[in-house]
Amino acid sequence: MAETNDRPKAMLERWPVRIRQLQLLRRELVTPRMLRITLGGDEHVGFESHIADEHVKLLFPSTEAELGRIPVADGDRLRWPKPLVPSRDYTVRSYDPQAGEVEIDVVMHEHGVASTWAREAPIGADIWLAGPPRGIRIPAEFTWQCYLGDETALPAIARRLAELDASVTGLAVIEINDDAERQPLVAPPGVEVRWLTRDGAPAGTTTLLADAARTIEIPSGGGAYVWYGGEQAAIKPLRAWVKAAGLGAGEFDFTGYWRRGAHGNQLSARDVAHALKHLLHIPH
Numbered sequence: 001m002a003e004t005n006d007r008p009k010a011m012l013e014r015w016p017v018r019i020r021q022l023q024l025l026r027r028e029l030v031t032p033r034m035l036r037i038t039l040g041g042d043e044h045v046g047f048e049s050h051i052a053d054e055h056v057k058l059l060f061p062s063t064e065a066e067l068g069r070i071p072v073a074d075g076d077r078l079r080w081p082k083p084l085v086p087s088r089d090y091t092v093r094s095y096d097p098q099a100g101e102v103e104i105d106v107v108m109h110e111h112g113v114a115s116t117w118a119r120e121a122p123i124g125a126d127i128w129l130a131g132p133p134r135g136i137r138i139p140a141e142f143t144w145q146c147y148l149g150d151e152t153a154l155p156a157i158a159r160r161l162a163e164l165d166a167s168v169t170g171l172a173v174i175e176i177n178d179d180a181e182r183q184p185l186v187a188p189p190g191v192e193v194r195w196l197t198r199d200g201a202p203a204g205t206t207t208l209l210a211d212a213a214r215t216i217e218i219p220s221g222g223g224a225y226v227w228y229g230g231e232q233a234a235i236k237p238l239r240a241w242v243k244a245a246g247l248g249a250g251e252f253d254f255t256g257y258w259r260r261g262a263h264g265n266q267l268s269a270r271d272v273a274h275a276l277k278h279l280l281h282i283p284h
């Protein structure tokens, strides 16, 4: 069995962060609870799209004061005047430089500045988009890959599966509200796609993903990679599962995409510690 240090590692890649003012061009339902918004405008020029799970921050200023606090370029980073303008993270579902269009798939839920804006903003409304700042590069040596997530991770998983080499094997396990939320996914023939439905239970309240994960046998010896995006609470049991299978830093990436009862990216001190350890490739 290859020593953990000799095995392939997924790497976080970073890019210069830019801010741009775009407009809402159109919206369309992908499924009953997934709304695709298309953003465009003159400032799309120079936008870069690199990696399947990259995200942008969408900014939602709603007052003159907030409009005056839109972040400003500071070299390859942004300077964010305080108090911060409300913002939420969203995956770049696609970018078409010819058409000048960025597509974002937004999960509809009861309340929230982002889901409300996606549903109600008039066509032509301004929106500010920061990033993408980073994404995870998964080397070709990972011949078995497993993607787990709820609807919020579906844009990243869909894009990743479509970009995988045809020889990759593994599976994608996606938790959705009900069968109407299934989307046709393009994936290599050796990657199985499993849908788990909550059947009426609120998002973020079930153990469906962790229960399903425990039935999956992760190949040993290196070359196996596991990714998760979704509600924060699933991370603890999933981490226990991959660690029991012998995966180390760089062989799995788990991100809390949202937290039940919290707005946006309100992270706990523990989350921040995990994120730092992850960045530094310290086992955690």
Ligand SMILES: Cc1cc2nc3c(=O)[nH]c(=O)nc-3n(C[C@H](O)[C@H](O)[C@H](O)COP(=O)(O)OP(=O)(O)OC[C@H]3O[C@@H](n4cnc5c(N)ncnc54)[C@H](O)[C@@H]3O)c2cc1C
Pocket: 055, 088, 089, 090, 091, 092, 104, 105, 106, 107, 108, 109, 110, 111, 112, 113, 114, 115, 116, 151, 152, 153, 155, 156, 203, 255, 256, 257, 258, 259, 260, 261, 262, 263, 264, 265
């Ligand atoms: C890197 C990254 C990429 C992401 N990509 C996407 C993406 O492509 N598409 C996407 O839809 N989301 C994505 N998310 C998740 C998204 O940022 C959060 O769901 C965000 O909280 C939504 O903002 P909001 O303003 O609508 O709701 P908030 O104001 O943040 O929350 C309001 C209330 O709704 C709850 N809530 C938030 N999200 C959900 C949900 N999905 N289902 C049920 N209840 C919820 C909160 O717990 C809170 O109680 C991503 C997150 C990260 C970190």
